[in-house]
Amino acid sequence: LYPILEITSPVNHASGKLPAEVAPPGKRSPADGDMDGGGLLDVCPAQGMHDVVIESPTHATSMKDLTEDQFHMMLFAYRDRMRTMYAHGGIRYVQVIKNRGHDAGASLHHSHSQIIGINFVPAQVRREINASETWQQTHGRCVLCDLLATELQQDQRIVDANEDFIAWCPYASRFGFETWIAPRQHASRFEQLDDRRLKTLSSLFQSGLRRLES
Numbered sequence: 001l002y003p004i005l006e007i008t009s010p011v012n013h014a015s016g017k018l019p020a021e022v023a024p025p026g027k028r029s030p031a032d033g034d035m036d037g038g039g040l041l042d043v044c045p046a047q048g049m050h051d052v053v054i055e056s057p058t059h060a061t062s063m064k065d066l067t068e069d070q071f072h073m074m075l076f077a078y079r080d081r082m083r084t085m086y087a088h089g090g091i092r093y094v095q096v097i098k099n100r101g102h103d104a105g106a107s108l109h110h111s112h113s114q115i116i117g118i119n120f121v122p123a124q125v126r127r128e129i130n131a132s133e134t135w136q137q138t139h140g141r142c143v144l145c146d147l148l149a150t151e152l153q154q155d156q157r158i159v160d161a162n163e164d165f166i167a168w169c170p171y172a173s174r175f176g177f178e179t180w181i182a183p184r185q186h187a188s189r190f191e192q193l194d195d196r197r198l199k200t201l202s203s204l205f206q207s208g209l210r211r212l213e214s
Contacts, residue, residue, distance in 0.1 A: 048118040060111045082191040085117035164200040
């Protein structure tokens with residue numbers, strides 16, 4: 001893990017875009033109303049944490065080339081670093097980013113990924129959370145649990161499954177080969193997965209990537 005810190009730049013709250021490097025977390029946050037721009041062109045200091053995860057000690061150009069143990073350790077690193085980031089009072093949202101190939105923006109051939117923690121919840125994510133809360137209030141159930149139950153019943157878009165997780169192509173996918181992975185039992189936070197479930201997730205995840213790149 002290589003932490004990248006020290007640069008502070010404006011972040012556009014409307015788009016949720018951040019620069020490649022961000023400064024350590026602090027108390028300033030768009031959610032706290034600490035923005036400048038008069039409401040139309042709002043900006044605030046970009047503050048958060050940014051890690052680069054080197055996925056293998058030997059040269060590898062793709063996740064599919066990792067050994068099972070290396071893939072497991074990569075997900076363990078994601079989980080543990082997310083726990084650390086959320087432990088900081090200023091971090092409100094953490095996302096893992098993976099660019100595969102030059103066209104996707106990858107600048108290094110050696111397989112790597114990034115973890116970014118920021119001090120606000122992006123607008124698109126907030127809309128998804130709000131929609132999920134509306135479903136819960138209306139139906140009394142988790143929307144993803146209902147969606148997963150429907151997919152299992154129809155059994156038309158299931159890609160793979162094990163005792164803990166299901167992988168499927170969502171109805172009306174936004175792009176070719178889009179695949180979602182969700183736990184069979186209701187769970188809301190990746191960083192709260194225990195070691196056993198993280199290993200079963202790793203096996204399903206890696207199997208799916210190898211199918212895509214075969």
